[in-house]
Amino acid sequence: MIDDPLTEGPEDDSNVVGHAQGMYAFADQQEFALLMTMNFVFSGGSYDGSTLSVMGRNPVMEQVRELAVISGSGEFRFASGYAQAKTITMLDPNGATIVEYNVYVSH
Template sequence: MLRRAGRGGTDIVFPSLCLSLSIGAADVGSRRGGGGCGVGHPAKKKNPPINPSPDLLRKHTPSIYKYNPSPPQITHSLSPLTGNTSLPLAMASYTIDSVQSELKMTLYIKEVYDGPDTNGVTIISRAKMGTTWVFSWLVTDGPGPDANIVGHMQGTSVQVANTPDVYQYSLGLVFGDKRFNGSTLQISGTSQINGEWSIVGGTGELAMAKGTIKRTEIRYIGNTRISELKIHAFYTPMNSTTVSSNNTGCKFQKA
């Protein structure tokens, strides 16, 4: 409650109720001296407490109290280019993908099914279909006996037809040469001895490889077959570059 005195009387302001009352000087005097003159005012009933609504506040707002029905709006200005900001900037990261590479090469596989150098064995034998082989064929850079070994073709094949003979292959070409050492090409296909396989994936330097391999038999002498592999694939080397940026500068990192 605030009390303001003037010549004409006293103004009493209740900020919590946003109401004001004006009491004249005579009223004040009579209230102050009511007990001495013997004349009193009849007792008044107490009014219930007033809980002013927003509408009431808007209509009866004294100058010492202002009603604001809406909360203040807080805005933040972000300027990543200049660095002027009222909030800390989170670090952003960008990845620059490596360029896709193309692989074309001609290799040879050497299949040996008997003797001390055997690299393919039959594990299930059936009269017409179902015969299954497991092998780890040598892969070389030439068809002759002096060619360099660059890896192994490892996997299985199952005969799925006999007129003509058709096989389903599940293979992995594992490189052991200096360039692709430890990398692989994952191969799948259904074909005769001469046919085409699909490259369905790769690992290491040859990650995410896609392409084809065309297999052609060159010769079959005794227990040994030599076949040519024409490889054509696209792959994405796993050496992407990551760029990190914040309001202080950039940082480049090669994965």
């Protein structure tokens, strides 16, 4: 299960714009890949209460991974598109992994 802060950038003092909530499971016995189902839940601003739902196979060791945006709510109702994930830091001294998501969506 995940419930991590969703921020504008990777810095410790970056503005929190919501949470990434969902779950993942191992999806491959030969490589480090995850099945991910995740909601970006936005708080504050014009997207307050809106969500984007992302799902797909995440081959973690690839530099850039692509996941499907399968739905949304609020301002993102009827959303579709894709998200590109790129690991910025894996297991920093605090045990955190920082992933950058670039999301391209039609709604």
